[in-house]
Amino acid sequence: MDKITALISRITGVSQIKLRKPDYWKETFWAYGYLLPAFLVLGVFSFWPLIRSFKISLFDWNVLRNTGTFIGFQNYVRLFNDPEFWAALWHTVYYALVSTPVTMIIAMFIAILLNSQIRMKSWFRTAFFLPWITPMVAGASVFVWLFNADYGLVNHLLGLVGLGDYRWLNNPSLAIPLLIVFGVWKFLGFQTVLFLAGLQNIPEGYYEAARVDGANRLQLFRHVTLPLLTPTTFFVLIISMIGSFKVFTQVYVIWAGTAGPLDSAETIVMFFFQKGFNNFEFGYASAAAYVLFFIVFVLTAINMRVSKRWVHYQ
Amino acid sequence: MRKVLAFALIFSLVIGATGIAFAADETKVTFWHAMHREHKDALEHITAAFEEENPGIDVELVDQGGYTELKQKVITAAAAGQVPVAAQQYEDSTIQYVDADLMKPLDGVVSEDLINDIPQGLINSGTFMGKLYALPFNKSAMVLFYNTDLIDEPPATWDELLEISAEVTEDTDGDGKIDQYGFGLRPTPELFSLFFHQAGGEFLSEDKSELLIDSEEGVHALEYMAKLREHSLYQTDYLSGPFGSGKVAMYIGSSAGAPYVDSACEGNHGWDAAPLPDGPANGDSMIQGTNVGVFTVGKSEEQVDAGIEFIQYLIKDKWTIYWGKKTGYIPVRKSALNSEEWQSYLEENPKRRAMTQMMKEGFVYPHHLQWNEVRNILGNVLERTMLNKGEPKELLEDGAKTFKEKTG
Amino acid sequence: MSMRKIFFKVLTYLLLLSLVAAVLLPFYWMVVTSLKPPGEVNVVPPKWIPSRPFWQNYVRAWHAAPFGRYFLNSFFISVMTTLGEVVTTILAAYAFAKMDFFGKKVLFLSLLGLMMFPGQLRLIPNFMLASSLGWTDTYQILIIPWIASIFGIFLLRQYFKTIPDELWDAAQLDGCNRFRFLWTVVVPLSKPGIITVALFKFVGSWNAFLWVLIMTNKTSMRTIPVGLAVFRSEAGTHFGELMAASTMAVLPILIIFFLAQRQFIQGVARSGIK
16 A cells, blocks of 8 residues: 555655645545536547547548448548648648748737837727727728629729729739738737737836936837747737638638639638538548647747747846 | 526526426428528418428528528538438539438439429429439529510620610710610629520530630630620629619619619619520520528438428429419419410410520530539630730630640 | 926827727717618718718618617626626635635636637537537527636635735634635625626626637527627628617727726726736
C-alpha cells in the first residue's frame, strides 16, 4: 500500500502526506462534482469528436450509408496531391499574410490616436467596435451590396477619384482582396480595444523618463511604446492569425454558397465545407481539418518560440 | 442552492420539452423548394388549394435558398436520415439520390394518362435506369430577351447576334466607360451547353466514358462565345437587373425570368422575348428548371402517398396553366399547352409565344451519375475562357481530361 | 498652446473622423438603402438620402420570411446557452481556482490542449452524432454542445484566484459550506468577469452560423444569421429588402451592445491582459 502511494506521489507530484489525508480525497470528490457538467459537455461534443474525426479521416466514408472502408492515410496523400487543396491553402495564407499586418497596423495607429488627450474618446472607441459585434452574415450582405459592380457605392466612390470600376464579385483576382477589406473592417475595432488597453497599461513613468532625456514623439513611440506594447501585439497577432484560418461565413454569404469565381475565394474551411457537405466525402474533409489543425499548431508554436526574442514583458 | 437546482430543473425541462413532437392526425408532407417572389407566391397558392381539397394532408413548404443550397440541404438531411417528403431537383441531383436509394419510383403509381400527357422530353428528363423517378414541375426554355427600344428586329442567327451586339455596345455619356452593352453573359454551364448543342456538339461518347467537348463543335462554340464576350457585360449574378436598367440590350436566359424582367424594365424601356438565334447546326433551346420527386427514407407509407399526390397535383391541367401564367415557366402537359385557356393567354401575351415555341424545340442534358462533375467542368471552362485564362481549345481539352480523371 | 500642438490636435481629429466615417459607412449605407423605394436603389450615381423613407422594404422582408420566428429562436438559444455556460463555467472555474484535488494539473493542461483544436474538426462527428440521436432540427443540438467553454473557464479562474482565501476560512467558521460560499460570496465578487463571459457567449450564439446551418433543415428552427443567408436568394437583386432584413438582424445585438457597452469593451480589453 505504501509502495503504491509512493509511486503515485512520484508520478503525480502530489506529496505522500496529502495522498493519505481523507480530507484531500473528500475535496477531490467534490471538485470532480463541480467539474462534471463542463467536462461532460466538453467531453462529448469537443474531445470525443476529435478522436472520431481522426478515425473518419482514415476511411473512405459513405455518408448516405453511414459506413466506410479503411484506407489508411490515403486521404492525406490525396490531399497533398490535390491542386484544389493547395490553392485553398494559398488563398488562406495570402489572406492571413495581408490582413493580419494591415489590420494590426491600422488598429495600433487608431489606438495611439485615441490614447492621446482627446474628447469623445469612448464615442470613437464604440464606433470602431461596432463591426465586431455585427453578425457576420449581415455584415457580408451589406458588403455584397456595397461592392455591387453596377450600383455599388464603392465603385461610385472609386470612380470619383478616377480609379475605374471593378467587377468585385466576378473577378478571381479581386476575391481575396475583397475578403481582406471585409476582414479589416470587421476586426479593426476589436484589435483597437486590445491595443488601447495595452497602451493604458504602460506606466506614465517610462514616458516621463524618456522626455527628460529629450526624446521626441517618434523616439517615444519607437523606444517606449512599441517595446512595452509587445505583449499585446503578440496576443493580437496570435488571435488574428488563428482567426485568418477560420474564414468561412463571409465567403459563403458573399458568393451565395459557392467558393467564388473559379474557386478563387476557396479558403481552407470552405474547402472543408465543400468536400464535407457538398460532396459528402466525410473522410477526405476530416483529413483536411486535421491538416488545418496541424498548420495552426505549428504556426502558433513557431510564434511562441520566436516571440521570446521580441516580446518584452515588463 | 435551491435556486440553482430550480434553475437546472427548468433549464432541462425547457430544452427537453422542445424536443417532444406532438402526434398529429394529419399526414405531413414537407416540400423543399428554391422558389422566390412571384414563383413562391404561386407555389403557395397552389399548395393552399391542395390542402383545401385534401383535408387530411398538411403540406409544409420549406424555402432552402438557391438551388445550390437546396441540394446541399437534401444531401445533409439524407445523411442524417431526415429527408423531406418531396423536393425540387435537377437531373444531376436525382441521379445521385436514386443511386443512394433515396427515391420512390413512380412507374405504376402515377397514372398512365398523366404520363402520356407529358411531352416525351420531359418524361425522359425524369427517367433514370429505365424507371421514372421525377415529374416535371417548373420547366422553362431559354429564350432571347431583348430591349425593344434599342433593337427592332431580334437576331436570327449567330452572326446577326454578334453584329447587333457590336452595334449596340456604346459609351453613351462619353466618359470612356461602356455603359450600354449589346449582350449580357452569365457564365453558367447551361449557357455553354446551349451554344455547344447549337453548334452540333454531342456531350458524351457512346459508352459514356468520354466527354466530347474538345470536338470541333465545342471549340467553335467556345470561340464564338469569346467573341461575343467582347460586346458583353459579364457577370455571375442574374441579368434581369442590368437588362431592366438598360445596361444590357440582350441576353439569353430562362423564360422563368420573365416576371423579374418585367418588374425590372417597368418604367425604363420595352422588352420582348424572341426565339433563339440559329446556330450552325440548329436553333434548339435548352430546357431549364427542375423536376419534383418523392423520398422514401424514414417516411411512412401515408407520407409517400401524400407526396405523390401532391407532386401530381402541382401539374394538374388547371395548375400548370396557372403556374405558367404567374411565373414565366411553361405548362408541362400537352393538354394544357393545347388548351383554349393557354392559347388565348398567348393571344393576349405575345411575349410568351416564343417561350412556348422554344420549349418544343428544347434539349436536355444526357444522364450520367457524375453529371454534377461535368457541370463543374463546363462552368469552369467557360469561366476561364471569359476571363482570358487560356485558349478555348486547350481549356476544352483540359476539361475532357479532367472528366476522365474524375470518372475513370 | 503652440501652433505645433494645435496642428497635431487637428490632424488627430481629422484622421479619427475619416477613419470612423469609413468604418460606419457600411452601416449608413445599409440603413439608407433599406429606406429607399425600389426606383432609387439601382441608380447611377447612388443617392445618399432617399427622397422619402420607404418602409415597405421592412414590411416585405418581414412577410417574405418568418423573421419573427428567427428572432425568437436566436433569442431563446442565445439566452439558454448563456445561462448554461455561466453555470457550468462558474463551477469548473471555482474547482480549478480554489480547490486542491487529485489530477488537477492533468485536467487543466488537457483543457489547454483541447483549445488548440479548430472547431471544424468537431463538425462532422457532431453532425453524425446528432443524426444518430435524431437531434438535427432540435433546440438541444443548438444549445447543449455550447453550454461549456474553455475560454470562459480560464477567464473566471483568473477572477476567482484574486479572491483571498481568508474569506473561505472565515466562512467555514460561520458554518458555511463550499457550495453556498461559491454562490453567495465568490460569484457576487466576480460579477464583472461573469458578465464578460455571458456577453461573449450571447454575442457568439447570436452570430453563430455554420453549426446552425448544418444542424437545421426546417424553416422553424433557423436563427437570424441562417435565415438571413437564405433570404439573400429570396431578395435577389432587391437590395432594399435585403438591407432591411440585414438592419433587422443587426438591430437587437446593437441594442444589447449599447446597453452593456462598458462591460463589452472592458471585457475584450481584459481578455488581452493576462
